[in-house]
Amino acid sequence: MMTQSSSSQFWLTRPFGERATQIFLGVLFAALLLVTVLHLAVPQGHPLHVNAYTVNLFGKYLSYALLAVAVDLVWGYLGILSLGHGAFFAIGGYAMGMYLMRQIGDRGTYGDPVLPDFMVFLSWDSLPWYWLGFDMAWFAFAMVLIAPGLLALVFGFLAFRSRVTGVYLSIITQALTFALMLAFFRNEMGFGGNNGLTDFRELLGYNLRSNDTRLGLFIATGVALALGYILCRAIVTSKLGRVCVATRDAEARTRFIGYRVERFQLFVFVVSAMLAGLAGALYVPQVGIINPSEFSPIFSIEIVLWVALGGRATLYGAVIGAILVNYAKTVFTGVMPDAWLFALGAMFVLVTVFLPKGVAGLFRHLKRRKRDDGGDQPNSTPKEAAV
């Protein structure tokens, strides 16, 4: 329906014609504006004031939301359940972390102008080759996209070429992130081992501890989410996107029609990994640390829950799910930390059994029922019927 009305447009601007995208972007920008205004214009101590901590928290949620959008792109539209997207997120985060480490310069505990503290501690005398170039922002920011993209390219190439799909792919993506976690825990890897990278000072010259920088990062994450959303939307509404959906629903049939299914899968998988890397890069300066726990299989599977809860194959559902679950996590871990895993586990079970289409599906269901009810009632007013 929507593709018919907009199929002649340029592919990247096509999503703007969609009702759902318009609403989503409207809500997102309204939220960004509201938080900014409440933070800056409302004086501290006022009940409506949003403090810097909360701004930071929202920024974190938004980077998670971008990650969830990336996962929804592959799971919702390609049918690939990746249990390893945390790895791409973490690699993007590490690329950003390496840049931030180099920015510390000689202000570390050991005062070495080049080597980060942990390398001095391990008594290394020079930077490993893969740390070179990370003192330049453009290089680091490029790496945020290139490094996860490259990993996804190699991994996806091998996997899709040999037609590893479904549950098998899920399990080996999980093994991938598990192996990376073990590797990054090792001090010899040169990524700070157990402690990871932390103690960051500034990003592009802005002090990371100042409230203005935090607000700036929050807004930047919001904008990145919007752009990522538009990109994904553009992909899934394009012809390529429709081939992807066809692959999801009947891979063998699509292949027999003549499409090189693995190429479509590889392309979308790499795009998704890059988006995840971007999310990680925005996440790290806001939380101030990146360590191997982001590689843990549990985190990756949690991302999938956000998408499942919000509603698979809707994109905006992924955003809703990420924010809802993480808000719940913040609340739970604050009030009764022991109950959080119970709640998380219960969510997994309840969502998959009772809410297979997620919150977004619930919206649609309610809307449809309202419409159906309106049609059934002969006495309904025109106003109701029009909804």
Place this chain on the structure above:
Amino acid sequence: MRRFLSLGLLCALLLSISFTAQAQSDSNPPDDPAALELLEALDVRSYPAKGEAITAILQSDDERARDWLQALLDGRLQRTDDGRFVVVLDNRGRDWPVADALTNEPLGDMSRRELDRIGINNALRNQLRSAIAVVDLYSPDVERRRSSAERLLGEVDEELAEPLGELITEEEDRQVQRRLAQALAIYQVESGQLEGVEALRGSLHPRARVALSRAASGEDPVIADAASEALTSIEQNLKINRGIETLYFGLSLGSVLVLAAIGLAITFGVMGVINMAHGELIMLGAYTTWMMQQLLPGQPGLALILSIPAGFMVAALAGIAIERGVIQFLKGRPLETLLATFGISLILQQLVRTVISPLNRTVITPEWMSGSLVVNDALSLTLNRMFVLGFALVVFAGLMLIMRRTRLGLEVRAVTQNRAMARSMGIRATRVDIMTFALGSGVAGLAGVALSQLTNVGPNLGQNYIIDSFMVVVFGGVGNLWGTLVAGLSLGIINQVLEPWAGAVLAKIIVLVFIILFIQKRPRGLFPQKGRAAEG
């Protein structure tokens, strides 16, 4: 009548014992001048004089000599203020229980102020140790002779060498004989005799190697050559033994993997149900073992044996609950099943943390399972790992039998190959689903019982095995039990072979990467299913 008879016998026995005891104390009257003189000689200032006194005790043939020497070595041979020699039985606390050194008669508790210790120095300590070892060599107790021969390795000196030669020919126990010959040979190598080198050629004991390598760099060229030649052959032998040890550890790790994965091979491989809570079913099995040991304190072995059926039942019931409660609603949606069962695994973990404890629990290893089987000086195989290896093979064989030879196995295979057809043949597919899932889960429980003997029992136990288990099943080929066995054992061995030069973590990473690459090459595992079963 019989009861009276046995009562009478018992009385007679008791009487005879008390008579012999009487007789013994009679033969050693309290004032035993010869023995007293031997001990008196110890209570002198000069250490060399004490050394002579020790030699005198050794040569006295007194049957209490060993006890005296041991007490002297431990600092428990003391003299009271009134000049009597006593042995302190327990030197903890303020007042010490003592016994008369001459009569062994308990004298009650004495304050340490009333006692005066007979001091020794390090040289005397060494002399005492070898003296006790020599005394023990004549002991009728084989165990005592064995440990004493063990202690003599590298400690033999000129004086001892002569009687040792005689002892070797007289010794009846082969193990003691071998050890004594080694001890003598080490002395011979150290004192530059070629025959010692020859005798040590096949020995794997570290002391023998030390002696040989010292001789190899010695002055006498003949001995040095012979010694270095002997050393190379020993090194070779050691390498083989190390290889066997690696293989054993690999098989042991592999058997753990097989145990953890074999239940999954049933639920995931045969039924096609992804159960991410499988690891937590293993954990439940391990906790069942712990619980049984709490219920039967002091009988860890019995508790362990009982927890084999108990662990199976607990995990099987939990499995049925999961199947009925969640999985049956998600039939044909594997990815959703994966997520839901992952949720269950989180709940089970947290449940254990809240109800029992977030800390690890200790499961006792029964006596008959601890210790190790000593093959030679360089190779000893721990018994608990051997038990687990055997247990894994038994479980595997049992499962094979069930799948191949029973009605249930037939029905399971029928339902998985063609559900609709099987149902129209009158097989109750739902019931088969439940039974199969219960079987797979129960085997996970058995894995938990076995694992409790090797690792810590904690809430994270299952989590550590879930990825490995899936890897084993996928590597071996889904739906193929033999594949799981081969994959598990070979992954265990690969891991152990890599570990010495790559380190434990890197070895694991290499194995994971290897499997990921392997899956690309052969997506259906080592032993892919063929024919109709391969579809779908």
